[in-house]
Amino acid sequence: MTVQGDPLLSVNGLSKWFGSPSQGVRAVNDVSFSVGDGEVLGLVGESGSGKSTIGRLLLRLLDPTNGTIRFEGKDISALNERALRPLRRRMQMVFQDPxxxxxxxxxxxxxxxxxxxxxxxxxxxxxxxxxxxxxxxxxxxxxxxxxxxxxxxxxxxxxxxxxxxxxxxPRLIVADEPVSALDVSVQAQVLNLLQDLRRKLGLSMVLISHDLDVVELMCDRIAVLYLGRLMEVGTAEEVNRNPRHPYTRALLAAAPKPDPDAPKAQRLLKGDLPSPKSPPSGCVFRTRCPLAIEACATTVPALETVAEGHAVACIRSDVQELMTS
Known part of the structure; x- marks a missing residue:
């Protein structure tokens, strides 16, 4: 997925393996997205989905195994520390544990x-x-x-x-779970501060979070990750109101609702996240997907556009009808 105009940050085919390709951990696998100037992109997924690894790759705190990272139009994927130094001013990180x-x-x-x-x-x-x-x-x-x-x-x-x-x-801030270590009473204050700073300074951000309420509040677009792969990308409103992937729907259903009259949270995901050392063949989500079919075990779904600004990685063309029926 891309943004209109020249993006401030562009990631193409980004992968990160720890250890050997055959026996190591595939933390990030063939991920592509972009962030526009002044935009906030949210990276969402369960623990172990690769969100924080991507954040560190973007700032070259980790070296990518494959793929390219372009910042301000320049490929920074293989730059050495000396060449990266001038760029450090323009891309900074806010860590989870203050x-x-x-x-x-x-x-x-x-x-x-x-x-x-x-x-x-x-x-x-x-x-x-x-x-x-x-x-x-x-x-x-x-x-x-x-x-x-x-x-x-x-x-x-x-x-x-x-x-x-x-x-x-900086022009770009990568915020890795910036409020998850804080008391609920002060989380909103810090989020409001980040919103104010974004408007005042014209910042772009990549916001990493497992909290969909936080992401919807803060972000223009959302990218949903599962086991190192992108499942869905779209505007925050579209992804929250009209999720097209079974995994996104499961995350939304499980999120606590502040409204006492709202439907109670549901656990639609069965089992645990598979080990990134031996991910499932085909679609990595298939072992927990209620709509999986035989072809899901052999086909790796590409991220394809299903509506303007909205893309989904699922081989089932009827997935939307099945989720709403």
């Missing part, structure tokens, strides 16, 4: 200052002013700069992590 990602021995001004120093962005008074600006940008006070990470709540630490990512003025 405490583990912050050095507990450094004060906040040192944590934020490291990024500025690494890229030579500010010195002296300008450096101190930029640190104060970053803290205020994420809803904290300039006075917080002299504190240590353990002196903050989880939500505040995640705000500091966001400030660190923004310090180098």
């Amino acid at each position: 405490y583990a990602s912050l050095n507990p021995r450094l004060r906040i001004r040192q944590i934020l200052g490291e990024a500025l120093d690494a890229h030579g962005l500010a010195r002296g008074k300008a450096r101190a002013a930029r640190i104060a600006e970053l803290l205020e940008l994420v809803g904290l006070s300039a006075d917080h700069a002299d504190r240590y990470p353990h002196e903050f709540s989880g939500g505040q630490r995640q705000r500091i992590g966001i400030a660190r990512a923004l310090a180098v003025e």
Whole structure:
């Protein structure tokens, strides 16, 4: 799936295997998507679906086994660390655990200052002013700069992590489960902050989450992953209101509903996620799919367009009618 115009980020045939191709773990398998300038794409799936691995591949924290990653029109798939360095400013990550990602021995001004120093962005008074600006940008006070990470709540630490990512003025943020480690009471505050920053700074984002409510709130488009493969890609509204893949429908059915009058969550998925060391032949979802037929064991479904801006990887042309009957 592609976006209109030249995408900021474009991924084609991306794969990542840990170990040998025959006996290793196939964490990501032939994944393609793009992210437009100012767009937020959500990557959704169960634990073990390959979401976080893709996030690290996009920023070249991991090297891809196959495929290409183009950022700002340049293929960064095989660039060495020296060639990647100028690009690091424009693509940053917000990690899941805000405490583990912050050095507990450094004060906040040192944590934020490291990024500025690494890229030579500010010195002296300008450096101190930029640190104060970053803290205020994420809803904290300039006075917080002299504190240590353990002196903050989880939500505040995640705000500091966001400030660190923004310090180098990136165009793309990869946010890996940015609120899953936080109390429910502060999750909405951090999500609202990310929304505000996106509008204010014109950021593009890849938001990794298992929470479909979070993804629908934050994202323009959603890409659904299962065992390292894309099952469905479409606009957030279309995927949530009109899911075309049995796996997407199962995820939506299992999601808790805040409305007490809404239908109760259902568990449509049977069994456990297969091992990525020995994925099923054909369609990787077939062993848990209620609509699987014999051909699903031998055919790897391609991601094909079923409506404008909406693509699904399923060989059954009648899948929509079967899911709604």
